[in-house]
Amino acid sequence: MLIGYARVSTTDQDLSLQTDALANVGCEKIFKDTASGSRAERPGLLEAMEFARNGDSIVVWRLDRLGRSLKDLLDLISQLDERGVGFRSLTEHLDTSTSGGKLIFQVFGAIAEFKRNLIRERTNAGLQAARARGHKGGHPKSLTDKDLAAASALLADPNLTVSEVAARLNTSPATLYRYLPKGGRSAIESNSFG
Numbered sequence: 001m002l003i004g005y006a007r008v009s010t011t012d013q014d015l016s017l018q019t020d021a022l023a024n025v026g027c028e029k030i031f032k033d034t035a036s037g038s039r040a041e042r043p044g045l046l047e048a049m050e051f052a053r054n055g056d057s058i059v060v061w062r063l064d065r066l067g068r069s070l071k072d073l074l075d076l077i078s079q080l081d082e083r084g085v086g087f088r089s090l091t092e093h094l095d096t097s098t099s100g101g102k103l104i105f106q107v108f109g110a111i112a113e114f115k116r117n118l119i120r121e122r123t124n125a126g127l128q129a130a131r132a133r134g135h136k137g138g139h140p141k142s143l144t145d146k147d148l149a150a151a152s153a154l155l156a157d158p159n160l161t162v163s164e165v166a167a168r169l170n171t172s173p174a175t176l177y178r179y180l181p182k183g184g185r186s187a188i189e190s191n192s193f194g
Helices: 016-024 043-051 070-082 099-132 145-155 162-168 173-179 185-190
Strands: 002-008 029-034 057-060 086-089
Touching (some): 002 043, 029 043, 070 099, 086 099, 145 162, 162 173
8 A cells, every 4th residue: 555645844835736646646644744754753744654554655745744864764764674574765766675675774874873983083184193292182171280270279268168269260169179189178278289
């Protein structure tokens, strides 16, 4: 059985072009959505996927009606394939129930994986280059060595509390304690941060 799926992004768009094309190729049932392709909630698509049985094919007018990204398309078509449900796109003349259509989607999958690997490699190369130039990743320290030396000097004064010292350094007591050596205030008095 051919099961149609039609989607428009907004209510002022018309589904007629898609539904007419799907009916002309013999879709017996057509599910519809009015939702952005990037939205996860597409009730019509969920209904179509639940309705489809082994040997059926879900048909769309164009690939971008099913999903916005290649990853999204591959995930959906993989789910259908696991259940023995085919997929057809009328505009692109793709049909995963044929060996040629399966090959096309396997090539798409390989390209998507290649793209992910390239992004990962470029990111790692950039991080290594930054480290080689002396840059460290992550969030910058909230207290510099100069701040820690000032904290050490201020905490040596028994008349100041940790909260007062933190306020003078524009930080919180929790941040100050995070930088303090184990043992708290008494350990600070015997250690230098310089």
